[in-house]
Amino acid sequence: MTDIKKHNKCVIALDAMGGDFAPKSELLGAIEAFESGLDVKIFVLGDEDKLKSFAAENKISLDGLEIIHAPQVIGMHDKPIEAIKSKPDSSLVMGANLVKEKKAHALVSAGNTGAVASVSTLLMGRLKNVERPTIGSFIPSSGKLTYVFDVGAFVDLKPQHLLSYAILASIFTKEMHSINNPSVGLLNVGEENEKGNKQVKETFELLKNSSLNFIGNIEGKDILKGKCNIVICDGFVGNILLKFGESVPDFLKFLLKQHAEKNVFDKIKIGLFRKTLRKALQPLNPDLYGGVPLLGINGITIIGHGSSSPTAVKNMILKAKEMYNKNLTFKLEEALKPYAVK
Amino acid sequence: MTDIKKHNKCVIALDAMGGDFAPKSELLGAIEAFESGLDVKIFVLGDEDKLKSFAAENKISLDGLEIIHAPQVIGMHDKPIEAIKSKPDSSLVMGANLVKEKKAHALVSAGNTGAVASVSTLLMGRLKNVERPTIGSFIPSSGKLTYVFDVGAFVDLKPQHLLSYAILASIFTKEMHSINNPSVGLLNVGEENEKGNKQVKETFELLKNSSLNFIGNIEGKDILKGKCNIVICDGFVGNILLKFGESVPDFLKFLLKQHAEKNVFDKIKIGLFRKTLRKALQPLNPDLYGGVPLLGINGITIIGHGSSSPTAVKNMILKAKEMYNKNLTFKLEEALKPYAVK
Numbered sequence: 001m002t003d004i005k006k007h008n009k010c011v012i013a014l015d016a017m018g019g020d021f022a023p024k025s026e027l028l029g030a031i032e033a034f035e036s037g038l039d040v041k042i043f044v045l046g047d048e049d050k051l052k053s054f055a056a057e058n059k060i061s062l063d064g065l066e067i068i069h070a071p072q073v074i075g076m077h078d079k080p081i082e083a084i085k086s087k088p089d090s091s092l093v094m095g096a097n098l099v100k101e102k103k104a105h106a107l108v109s110a111g112n113t114g115a116v117a118s119v120s121t122l123l124m125g126r127l128k129n130v131e132r133p134t135i136g137s138f139i140p141s142s143g144k145l146t147y148v149f150d151v152g153a154f155v156d157l158k159p160q161h162l163l164s165y166a167i168l169a170s171i172f173t174k175e176m177h178s179i180n181n182p183s184v185g186l187l188n189v190g191e192e193n194e195k196g197n198k199q200v201k202e203t204f205e206l207l208k209n210s211s212l213n214f215i216g217n218i219e220g221k222d223i224l225k226g227k228c229n230i231v232i233c234d235g236f237v238g239n240i241l242l243k244f245g246e247s248v249p250d251f252l253k254f255l256l257k258q259h260a261e262k263n264v265f266d267k268i269k270i271g272l273f274r275k276t277l278r279k280a281l282q283p284l285n286p287d288l289y290g291g292v293p294l295l296g297i298n299g300i301t302i303i304g305h306g307s308s309s310p311t312a313v314k315n316m317i318l319k320a321k322e323m324y325n326k327n328l329t330f331k332l333e334e335a336l337k338p339y340a341v342k
Numbered sequence: 343m344t345d346i347k348k349h350n351k352c353v354i355a356l357d358a359m360g361g362d363f364a365p366k367s368e369l370l371g372a373i374e375a376f377e378s379g380l381d382v383k384i385f386v387l388g389d390e391d392k393l394k395s396f397a398a399e400n401k402i403s404l405d406g407l408e409i410i411h412a413p414q415v416i417g418m419h420d421k422p423i424e425a426i427k428s429k430p431d432s433s434l435v436m437g438a439n440l441v442k443e444k445k446a447h448a449l450v451s452a453g454n455t456g457a458v459a460s461v462s463t464l465l466m467g468r469l470k471n472v473e474r475p476t477i478g479s480f481i482p483s484s485g486k487l488t489y490v491f492d493v494g495a496f497v498d499l500k501p502q503h504l505l506s507y508a509i510l511a512s513i514f515t516k517e518m519h520s521i522n523n524p525s526v527g528l529l530n531v532g533e534e535n536e537k538g539n540k541q542v543k544e545t546f547e548l549l550k551n552s553s554l555n556f557i558g559n560i561e562g563k564d565i566l567k568g569k570c571n572i573v574i575c576d577g578f579v580g581n582i583l584l585k586f587g588e589s590v591p592d593f594l595k596f597l598l599k600q601h602a603e604k605n606v607f608d609k610i611k612i613g614l615f616r617k618t619l620r621k622a623l624q625p626l627n628p629d630l631y632g633g634v635p636l637l638g639i640n641g642i643t644i645i646g647h648g649s650s651s652p653t654a655v656k657n658m659i660l661k662a663k664e665m666y667n668k669n670l671t672f673k674l675e676e677a678l679k680p681y682a683v684k
Contacts, residue, residue: 077534114532140597141593142592142593142596142600152531155531155538155539156539156540187582188582189494189497189577189578189581189582190456192419196497196578197497197498197578198498200578219582219585220581220582220583220584220585220586220587220588220589221585221586221588221589222589223586223589224586224589224590224592224593225589225592225593233582235531236531236538236539236542236579237578237579237582239531239562240529240530240531240561240562240575240579240583241562241582241583241586242562243561243562243563244562244563244565244566244583244586244587245562245586246562246563247562247563247564247565247566247567248566248590250484250566250567251483251484251566251567252594252623254484255482255622255623255625255626256619256622258622258625259618259621259622259624260622263621266618266621266622269614269615269618270615270618270622272611273611273612273615273618273619276601276608276611276612276615277598279601279605279608280597280598280600280601280602280608280612281594281597283597283600284597
């Protein structure tokens with residue numbers, strides 16, 4: 001394996017066995033990234049024989065990529081802590097170890113979100129003053145650029161954890177999207193200050209007394225309106241919300257189909273309109289957004305949707321590179337210093 | 343006021359001052375219900391002068407309705423416990439008192455959900471073995487008929503409360519929709535049994551050991567798929583989810599408009615398609631579903647959306663009548679007996 005120091009550019013460890021369409025999406029995505037002239041070095045981790053025979057069968061050239069043999073695979077039911085010991089030669093554990101050992105700058109994986117987050121956290125370690133790392137997701141909206149933090153890294157959180165999410169998310173949004181003072185809203189059942197459960201009421205006070213651009217409570221209806229840049233909630237709520245949102249396009253298709261079956265004239269119209277609708281709903285395609293970042297770890301990890309396409313994988317590599325170029329890990333650690341947990 | 347015993351039919355107390363369009367929607371809805379031959383007696387509670395002058399101005403006949411003068415109004419910022427004392431002559435408090443005093447069978451209101459739920463609970467009282475009443479919302483889906491319980495009655499709940507929600511919801515769904523053994527799913531961040539936060543893990547065990555038709559954990563993506571009849575979650579999660587879902591149609595309009603602005607041909611197509619789309623999305627209109635029931639109180643309360651139309655109010659009256667005819671309050675109390683909280 002080539003050492004990180006020999007490359008004067010971003011080095012990506014790509015878990016080629018993670019997603020639902022692995023290794024196809026991963027290999028094609030890596031090649032897209034390489035061929036687009038993106039100045040990155042990509043280590044592709046996976047079963048070497050499988051990767052090479054897949055490439056040969058599909059007449060894919062692996063030039064420009066460096067295959068690293070990782071014969072083991074972490075399944076949906078493997079427990080991350082155990083997998084680190086029992087599957088040290090899995091693509092995920094090897095990839096996270098490459099970042100830990102400073103042989104790569106970033107891990108990119110479309111594997112099981114919980115496993116990627118846990119393995120990254122356990123192997124790369126947490127930034128100082130971070131008790132719980134966080135995963136945030138971009139959400140298309142009709143207003144401000146919007147991220148929801150957290151969408152499922154950890155459940156059972158303390159208010160202090162939610163404050164640290166808001167800090168990490170603010171720096172991330174500022175650096176990655178050039179938004180100077182991103183606005184932060186606390187997801188709640190009403191706008192009034194006194195609303196919510198115990199966790200949210202305490203978080204409200206912490207956010208109010210922070211130096212963040214906190215706009216107060218926001219409601220479920222405000223997310224797609226883009227009322228603020230960063231929506232803060234715990235991973236339980238965020239995960240349910242994100243998955244609900246992702247199910248909306250299929251439900252729309254169902255409603256259109258159901259209506260078409262009842263009305264023959266509208267059936268024709270719906271048929272003619274299908275392509276336009278698909279284009280109009282394109283902003284809902286998660287592949288465009290290059291996965292979700294895991295913030296608060298001592299390294300860069302980008303986690304993709306299980307069903308990531310080659311374009312999604314390419315965009316994940318792009319995002320990892322941008323985070324590296326912007327020295328984000330260092331900036332996140334700096335931003336957390338004033339909020340040291342006593 | 344006529345006494346309940348003189349009517350051999352369902353008596354409804356309609357809060358005519360609750361909704362955003364009060365008293366218009368309420369009056370027109372009550373008249374629609376009356377004129378449709380619905381065999382109910384409707385008490386319309388509100389400022390008598392205002393109701394009569396509104397009716398005169400709009401040439402609405404109030405025949406068949408009985409106006410009860412309620413000069414006070416509970417605002418968005420009134421605290422329910424205080425409002426009961428400070429605003430005894432408000433339409434909401436008077437309406438709930440009519441049910442308490444057995445002068446009406448059901449309260450129907452499109453007022454502030456929290457206020458209607460709290461005032462109903464405080465005045466009518468809770469059923470035996472119910473610590474927390476619950477509000478459930480019908481959710482259109484592509485699969486099974488689906489309700490989400492709870493959608494915002496109370497936050498900070500114990501697992502025992504969530505179990506009682508599942509029991510109340512099962513009886514409600516069985517009786518109102520003739521579904522013999524409604525399936526119950528626990529909303530969680532993953533399907534595996536061991537997933538979730540502390541509250542959900544404990545609730546899982548309670549549901550597993552109950553006699554309900556519990557199918558296990560379900561995820562956010564399963565709700566619109568109609569994977570089960572009853573989705574159980576706490577009011578914090580349910581409220582956020584419901585409001586998020588209600589914001590989807592406006593966001594779709596935004597996406598179509600945004601696309602139309604970029605593409606002139608598609609703009610024309612979108613214009614031609616608008617009416618068809620509106621019809622196809624009709625199942626998303628909450629006015630169709632006749633408000634949400636508050637279950638677990640010693641009486642019937644139906645709470646409408648703030649923006650309820652006359653049709654919504656009519657459907658709320660219809661639902662209240664059906665709950666009365668089916669003797670639901672008694673059946674709910676019976677069902678809870680085996681689950682007495684020790």
